[in-house]
Amino acid sequence: MKIPQKSKILYTSPRGIGDVMFSLPLLHSLRKAYPEATIYLPIPRDKVDALGLVGFVQRTPRFMPKPSEDTLARERWAASANGDTAEKYRLEKLIFDKYLAGESYDLALVPKNFRIDSISCPEQINDEDLAKSCNAGFHMVDRFLGFARHLGIEEVLSFELGFNLNDEIKLNSGWNISTQEPYIVLNLGASLDKKTWPVEGYSDTAKWCTKNGLRVILVGDKECFDSSLDIQKDNKGIFNSVLRDGYSLNLENYGRLAAQSTAVVGVDSGLLHLADATGTKVIGLYGPTSPERFGPYNNRGNVVSRHSLDQNVKNISSSEVTKKLEDVL
DSSP, X not given: OOOOOOSEEXXXXXXXXXXXXXXXXXXXXXXXXXXXXXXEEOOBXXXXXXXXXXXXXXXXXXXXXXXXXXXXXXXXXXXXXTTOHHHHHHHHHHHHHHHSTTOBOSEEEEOSSSOOTTXXXXXXXXXXXXXXXXXXXXXXXXXXXXXXXXXXXXXXOOOOOSSOTTSOEEOTTSOEEOOSSOEEEEEOOOSSGGGOOOHHHHHHHHHHHHHTXXXXXXXXXXXXXXXXXXXXXXXXXXXXXXXXXXXXXXHHHHHHHHHTSXXXXXXXXXXXXHHHHTTOOEEEEESSSOHHHHSOGGGTTSEEEOTTTTOOGGGOOHHHHHHHHHXXX
């Protein structure tokens, strides 16, 4: 069947780094089916670097608002935190209608239960259309790939990133990180406190790694600074990359750090899913979120989860994590 070509495609993926990683197979499917098209993703200003990881997508003319920038975004965040999905989607529709108003596309893919009324587009496909036409799958990767199935285009299960994973790893300071010795990356941060794992767990895991001849590299944002110092203490086998004022690595160099590692350990976060996309071994620690839906797609068997129990990631023991590391290594 000949696929009608498109010149402009809008894909309103969710806004986080992890969601962009979950969307990679769909984006590769669209690129193969519509090689002449430009694919646009709306994204907040502080997440725009995530689009650079893909390499062939563009941002929409206007950034999506952060909660600090717009009342609608602030109310949407509150609805999401409260688990009010209906209110979150109502507010998301208002945000898209406001910030995409007047734009024109040949095709719009909206993984929500609404359409965007303020754009000019002859063909919009949303979640309700997928429910009628195909089984979109439960994991977010499979759910997004449902759009390819609905369109009748080839599903390309590729997580290829748009930069060289084998290049030297550079900190934002310009210093290189040597990777001649095998090392484990410990991701300390999470977007929500309920997703974070205790310092004691990371400390015990780091001690296990160094005892078994593996160096440890700590990664996190400024909120993790004090915790990183507690984990590092007097352990000379730990390289602490966490800064008091922010990340020491941009996303591309974090991707290289993950790709060249022996394994990455962390909770459900954008960095965990970026690491998973690089093809490295990943161990995901899950509590409030479902690993069946949001787990590291290429490492779904390497998850330690409390989701079916008390949903409290803080109750995962370090022995469970080191046992999983033994299995993986």
